[in-house]
Amino acid sequence: MSDTQASASPLPSTEAAADPAASDLVVIARQAILDDKRAVYGYELFDRSVAASSHTAASDAALLFNALSFAGSEALGDRKTVFINCTHESLVGRHLELIHPERVVLEVPILGANAEPEQIERLLPILGDLRARGFRIAFNQDVLRRAYTSWLPHASFIKLDLQAFKPELAEPLVKFARAHSEARLVAEKVETAEQYERMAALGVKLFQGYWFAQPTVVKAQTIRPSQATILQLINLVRKQAAVTEIEELLKKDPTLSFNLLRFINSSGFGLSVEITSFRHAVMILGLKKLFRWAALLLTTSRNTGSPPAVGQTAVVRGRLMELLAAELLPPDECDNAFVVGVFSLLDVMLGIPLQQALETVALPQSVVDALMHGTGVFAPFLELTRACESGDDAAFARTAEALHLSNRQVNWAHLQALAWAESLLEQGD
Known part of the structure; x- marks a missing residue:
């Protein structure tokens, strides 16, 4: 994981992570799942903004949405497989339409030891639909109970919680899982070398637990x-x-x-x-x-409420650059000029260095060159736009002349940009 994308640190308490004062941060914990060569296969994600007892369909959707939209799954998973805990209600959530099924494993809990057969069978069509859409599903070892036999064909992974059964049951559980499913087995909550060696000797290839890695948190400014x-x-x-x-x-x-x-x-x-x-x-x-x-x-x-002043300034910059570029550049380049203007204040809006902000969003190289290096076709337009804001007459005269734009053209475009931004504020009220 790149240090410039997100920061990973030892897992804090849930209370600390959920501090309302940190409401501008997305705080998601991740724990690595390793293969038998100690290479990272994937990560299980946990939402540290809510207590475990508050795990709901809504929090499932928020976790996945925040991971993709704000922290970015590159920061969270380094493009590895991501395991997400789900409630049964969230399995039919429309938020799953937003992700590529090959990227995510849905960890589905069983209904409980005393669930009625009708309740268990009722979820079968949902599991089948998810599999048909390409999602992989993980269950814990309780899916090996006789009542859940019908779920086993839908299992891509079965996670064996080493804290949930006695060591002597490991071998029969592994043999039963292999005989009745095609699922890959994951030994989880591995806390000692002895536990690892026991499961590895049984042919288990995926491992998760404190013996390998403590959970870390990924924080991203939003x-x-x-x-x-x-x-x-x-x-x-x-x-x-x-x-x-x-x-x-x-x-x-x-x-x-x-x-x-x-x-x-x-x-x-x-x-x-x-x-x-x-x-x-x-x-x-x-x-x-x-x-x-x-x-x-x-x-x-x-x-x-209304957009903050920095947001309005960014919109003015974008519109002004778009209008100025229209005098000299093709239409597609005018769109990129607008992007340069509005994203030139991302560091202020996010409170992080501009380079770090730009690493979280794909932009044309010409846009990045202007924002990061002050070079390329858009650089003089951005410099002229900043001169209009600051009232720097020398910079204004130099850049306007370099672009062969008259004072009248620039001032008229600036007035139009200010009026446009003001009209947006009025529309948002």
């Missing part, structure tokens, strides 16, 4: 759009607005567009190419998934 803006997006999607109209809304709110690009380029989404434009993101995601993403974003966002 910027969340105002609920009013997200509602505008939801309304546009519900009325099946044109892509151009949705793109315009994304261009109005840098936090909304930043989160969308970061989400759609996360490894959990499963794309093989990076998406770098708002229009492309909307077209790739589609209205159905865009609606689901916006709805989940709404549930995790605070009602902050």
Whole structure:
């Protein structure tokens, strides 16, 4: 895991992680699952923002959404398989439509030793549907009970909790699991060398526990759009607005567009190419998934009212750069000019270095060059935009002349950009 993407530290208490003062942080714990060569096979994720007793379908959705949208599954899983604990209710949640099934293993609990046969059978169609969609399912050793025989064909993994049964039962459990399923076995809660050696001797190939690695936490700073803006997006999607109209809304709110690009380029989404434009993101995601993403974003966002001043400044920068670029560059490059402007203040909005912020979202190299190095086709436009903000006459004159733009052209574009940003504030009230 890159230190610039997220910070990993020893696992804090749930109370500390759930501190309301840290509400701008996504805090997710992960524990490595290793193969028999001690290489990382995947990670199990735990939501440290809620107590274990509060594990619900809603918290399942929030955990997965936050992992992809804010912490990024590259930071959480280094593109490894991610294991997510699920409630039975969350198995039918629409949030699962947002992820690539090959990236995630759903850990499903059994109903309990005293569950009625009808209750057990009722979940079979749901498990079958998940498998048909490509999801892999993990159960614990309780699925080896006679009552759950019908679930075994759906098991991709069976996790054997070494704290849940006596050592002498390990061999019969392993033999039974192999005889009645094709699942890969995972020895979990391995705390001693003796436990590891016993399970390895039985042919178990995957291991998880404190003997290998303590859980660590991944923290990521979040910027969340105002609920009013997200509602505008939801309304546009519900009325099946044109892509151009949705793109315009994304261009109005840098936090909304930043989160969308970061989400759609996360490894959990499963794309093989990076998406770098708002229009492309909307077209790739589609209205159905865009609606689901916006709805989940709404549930995790605070009602902050009007956009903060820094957000308004970012929008002005973006619009001004777009207008100036339109005088000299092709339309596609004007879109990238807008991105340079709105993302030039990501470090301020996130409270982290700009380089770290940019590593969480895919952008064209020309955009990165302008933001990070002050080079390339967009660099003089950004410098001119900053000169307009600061009133630096010398920088204004130098960059305007270099771009062959008159004072009148630049001032008129600046006034238009300010008026446009002001109109957005009025729409959001």
